[in-house]
Amino acid sequence: MIGTSKYEGGKKYCRRCEIYFLHDGSFCPCCGMKLRLSPTGKKDRERLRQIRSLEQLTEIHERQNNKGAISKLATSPTTSSSFTPPS
Ligand SMILES: [Zn+2]
Numbered sequence: 001m002i003g004t005s006k007y008e009g010g011k012k013y014c015r016r017c018e019i020y021f022l023h024d025g026s027f028c029p030c031c032g033m034k035l036r037l038s039p040t041g042k043k044d045r046e047r048l049r050q051i052r053s054l055e056q057l058t059e060i061h062e063r064q065n066n067k068g069a070i071s072k073l074a075t076s077p078t079t080s081s082s083f084t085p086p087s
Contacts, residue, residue, distance in 0.1 A: 012036055 011020040012035035014028040021028065021035060028035055 011022050012026075013020050014031065014033055014035055016033045017028060017030050019030075023029060023035065026035055027033065
């Protein structure tokens with residue numbers, strides 16, 4: 001099973017697909033990007049999570065700055081990929 005939310009048991013993470021693989025090779029079977037090895041310490045996991053949420057916040061913030069009226073994105077970031085801006 002792929003797509004679980006934490007590093008464990010030698011899983012590797014694809015940054016592009018944003019999923020975890022239990023996979024022998026060093027490259028993502030979906031997109032071919034080099035996979036990250038699982039970090040060993042809890043500290044690394046925490047840091048990774050912080051970086052990722054920071055990236056998400058920054059992205060949302062920039063969109064708000066660019067498009068003004070789209071405050072909806074801030075409360076539902078998971079739907080932002082299907083969002084179509086008004087013409
Ligand atoms: Zn991938």
